[in-house]
Amino acid sequence: xxxxxxxxxxxxxxxxxxxxxxxxxxxxxxxxxxxxxxxxxxxxxxxxxxxxxxxxxxxxxxxxxxxxxxxxxxxxxxxxxxxxxxxxxxxxxxxxxxxxxxxx
Numbered sequence: 504x505x506x507x508x509x510x511x512x513x514x515x516x517x518x519x520x521x522x523x524x525x526x527x528x529x530x531x532x533x534x535x536x537x538x539x540x541x542x543x544x545x546x547x548x549x550x551x552x553x554x555x556x557x558x559x560x561x562x563x564x565x566x567x568x569x570x571x572x573x574x575x576x577x578x579x580x581x582x583x584x585x586x587x588x589x590x591x592x593x594x595x596x597x598x599x600x601x602x603x604x605x606x607x
Contacts, residue, residue: 504529514542519551524558534566538573545570546578555606560599564592 504526508515514537522530537545547563549555567577571590579587579595581602589595599606 505533507533509542512541512543513546514544515546515548517548517551521554522549522552522559523554523556527558527562530559531562531565534562538566538569543575544578545575546580548580549602550580550582555599555603557606560596560603560606563599564595567595568592 504518504520504522506517506519508517516530516533516537518526534545534547545566563577563579567589568591570577576588576590577595579589579598581587581598583602585598585601587594587598589598
């Protein structure tokens with residue numbers, strides 16, 4: 504469901520299909536592992552994802568808060584060449600509202 508690319512300390516996480524609550528545990532595990540390992544940057548590329556649901560938003564929001572507390576940023580990429588550097592769940596939800604208004 505997710506493609507993961509690691510380069511040195513950086514992690515790029517990519518998906519290309521609709522993401523729903525069934526994908527949330529896998530996404531949580533990937534992000535939790537990257538955060539625990541001290542990956543930087545952590546980039547989540549949702550450019551080719553047509554829809555997400557609240558379960559995915561919740562996982563991303565929790566990761567943004569956790570990363571922000573460590574002084575780092577979660578990088579989010581959405582369709583339309585939109586890129587965000589996020590440090591909180593609030594910022595994450597605001598960014599997702601631009602690409603997935605039905606889920607944010």
